[in-house]
Amino acid sequence: MGFDWTNKTALVTGASSGIGRALSVELARRGARLGLLARRADALQGALREIESGGGRATALVADVRDVGAVRRAVESLRQAFGPIDLLIANAGIGDETPATKFDLARAAEIVSINLIGAMNCVGAVLPEMVARGEGHLVAISSLAAYRGLPRSAAYSASKAGLSTFFESLRVDLQGTGVAVTVIHPGFIRTPMIAQRRAPVPYLLDLPEAIERIVAAIEKRKRSCAFPWQLAATVKLLALMPAPLYDLLMARTQKARRR
Numbered sequence: 001m002g003f004d005w006t007n008k009t010a011l012v013t014g015a016s017s018g019i020g021r022a023l024s025v026e027l028a029r030r031g032a033r034l035g036l037l038a039r040r041a042d043a044l045q046g047a048l049r050e051i052e053s054g055g056g057r058a059t060a061l062v063a064d065v066r067d068v069g070a071v072r073r074a075v076e077s078l079r080q081a082f083g084p085i086d087l088l089i090a091n092a093g094i095g096d097e098t099p100a101t102k103f104d105l106a107r108a109a110e111i112v113s114i115n116l117i118g119a120m121n122c123v124g125a126v127l128p129e130m131v132a133r134g135e136g137h138l139v140a141i142s143s144l145a146a147y148r149g150l151p152r153s154a155a156y157s158a159s160k161a162g163l164s165t166f167f168e169s170l171r172v173d174l175q176g177t178g179v180a181v182t183v184i185h186p187g188f189i190r191t192p193m194i195a196q197r198r199a200p201v202p203y204l205l206d207l208p209e210a211i212e213r214i215v216a217a218i219e220k221r222k223r224s225c226a227f228p229w230q231l232a233a234t235v236k237l238l239a240l241m242p243a244p245l246y247d248l249l250m251a252r253t254q255k256a257r258r259r
């Protein structure tokens with residue numbers, strides 16, 4: 001028998017666009033009740049309408065994940081609407097280049113505070129109740145960029161490496177409590193975030209295929225999931241490479257990109 005999503009309450013951050021919105025629509029279609037969190041109220045209303053027109057149940061929660069008080073209020077209003085939260089999908093994030101020779105500290109700090117501290121704020125708001133109830137599931141949408149410091153991506157790679165190790169430590173600590181933890185490491189997925197990117201996007205996946213992979217990993221309560229396999233295998237190999245060899249390879253890819 002398949003996973004039963006009926007009467008499960010899920011909080012999805014970054015639900016106004018891309019992966020978060022598509023994942024929310026799919027989980028609602030499977031019977032879950034959704035809390036849709038993001039900053040843009042109008043875009044959240046679009047996601048809400050899409051879910052409700054398909055017969056699903058959701059509530060829009062306008063909040064910035066960097067704002068601890070706003071996140072706590074959003075979580076409380078979701079509990080009041082649908083009861084205890086079974087699943088957190090910490091997906092809200094931004095991606096941008098932060099090249100070292102033109103280092104922009106404000107932008108780098110913004111990336112880390114949304115992608116990493118924002119996720120911690122959401123965990124802080126849902127985890128105590130999950131532990132007290134002896135059930136729940138925390139999911140992080142990290143990235144293949146977490147495996148190694150990628151060129152021109154110091155802040156993004158750092159934020160995603162931090163996110164992955166943060167959730168991994170939680171997983172170890174939460175063994176035996178009934179709370180599961182899953183870290184998803186996607187490669188490139190066709191979303192508004194990727195539309196702005198100037199650098200190449202090898203093995204680009206369409207959203208429906210990516211959502212299928214993510215939902216399957218959540219339903220199986222996998223510890224971790226990386227896709228597509230071609231890019232996942234490449235970054236895992238890069239992670240094992242000695243630093244001098246890695247630097248040489250990255251210098252070559254950057255030179256080829258400038259040509």
Ligand SMILES: NC(=O)c1ccc[n+]([C@@H]2O[C@H](COP(=O)([O-])OP(=O)(O)OC[C@H]3O[C@@H](n4cnc5c(N)ncnc54)[C@H](OP(=O)(O)O)[C@@H]3O)[C@@H](O)[C@H]2O)c1
Nearest residue numbers: 014016017018019038039040064065092093188189191193
């Ligand atoms: N697309 C890819 O290739 C790819 C690959 C690997 C990992 N990822 C990760 O997947 C996640 C979703 O990315 P996406 O591709 O779906 O991008 P997207 O379409 O740009 O969506 C990003 C979402 O994050 C929300 N968000 C950003 N800052 C926020 C904040 N301060 N507070 C609350 N919500 C915030 C945005 O909503 P508002 O602007 O309305 O707040 C939006 O809903 C990100 O964490 C990204 O790093 C993406």
